[in-house]
Amino acid sequence: MRKPQEGTRLVNEQDRAKRRALLVLQLVIYGYLALMIVIQLRLWLQRGW
C-alpha cells in the first residue's frame, strides 16, 4: 500500500511537470513570434520599404 506522503509527492511532481511544460510552450510560442519579427525586420532592411 502507498503511504499518504507518496501520493502528495506524485501530485506535486505532476504539477511541477505541467508547469514546466507550460513554460517551455510559452518559450516556443514567443520564440516563434520573435523569429517572425526578425524575418520581417530583415526583409524591411533588404527591400527598403
Place this chain on the structure above:
Amino acid sequence: MSTKHELATAAADAGPIGYDDHVEQSRQAQRHADKWMISGTILMGTAILGIFGLPLFLRGLFLQRKAQRAGLSVRPIIVTLIGYMVMLDGALNTFGWAVDLFASHTYVSRIFMPTWGNMFDGGYFWHYNELAVGGAGAPGEKAWEVLGIFIVFPMRIAACIGFLQMKRWGHQWMVVTCWTGLLMWMGYVANMTVYADIRFASVVFPVVGWWVYNIFYITPFLSTPYLHTDNREIFSD
C-alpha cells in the same frame, strides 16, 4: 445611497448577516459592476467608440473591487480581467472583419480600412475593393476572416460569458478557445511574413507599426498557463 451596489456594500460593512443575505448582496453587487463593465466592453468592441467605453469599464472594475473589499463574495479580479479581455478581443475582431467581409463598400469601411492599410498594413490598401469579393485583397486574408467571424471569435465570446459566470463549461471552453486563438495567430503571423512584400511595401509604419498595434490582439493566449494551473473547483457545474 443611491445605487443597489452601494446598498449592498454598505450592508456588508454593517455587521454580521445571514448566509442567504450575504449571497443576495454579493449577487447584486456583482451584477451592478457587470452592467458597467459589459457596457464599456461593448463600446470598446466597436473600436471607433472605444474611448468612451474605457471609463465605463474602469468604473465597473472599481465597483467590483470595492465590493470585494467590503467582504462580499464577488468574482476574482483575475477572472474578470481575463474574461472581459477575451470578450473585447472577440468583439473587436468580429466587428472589424465583418465590416471588411460584408460591408466593404460602406463609407465607414472605405474610410477606415484603407487608412489603416496605408498606415500599417498594405493588405488593406493594395487592390482594396477590386477583387471578386470586396475589401482587403491580401492573399489569404478572406479565409482568415471567415474562420474568425464564424468559428473562433463567436466561440470565444460564448466561452467568456460562461467564464464570467464562473461556470465549469465556461472555464473549459476558455481553455479551448485560447488554444484556437493561438493556432489562428500562429498561422496569421506566418501569412503576414510570407506575403510581407504586399503587407508592408510603401506603408507609413512598416513592420513595427503593425506589431505595436496587434500585439494586444495576439497575446490573450498569455492567459493559457493561468487557465491550466488555477483551482478549477471555484468554477461550479
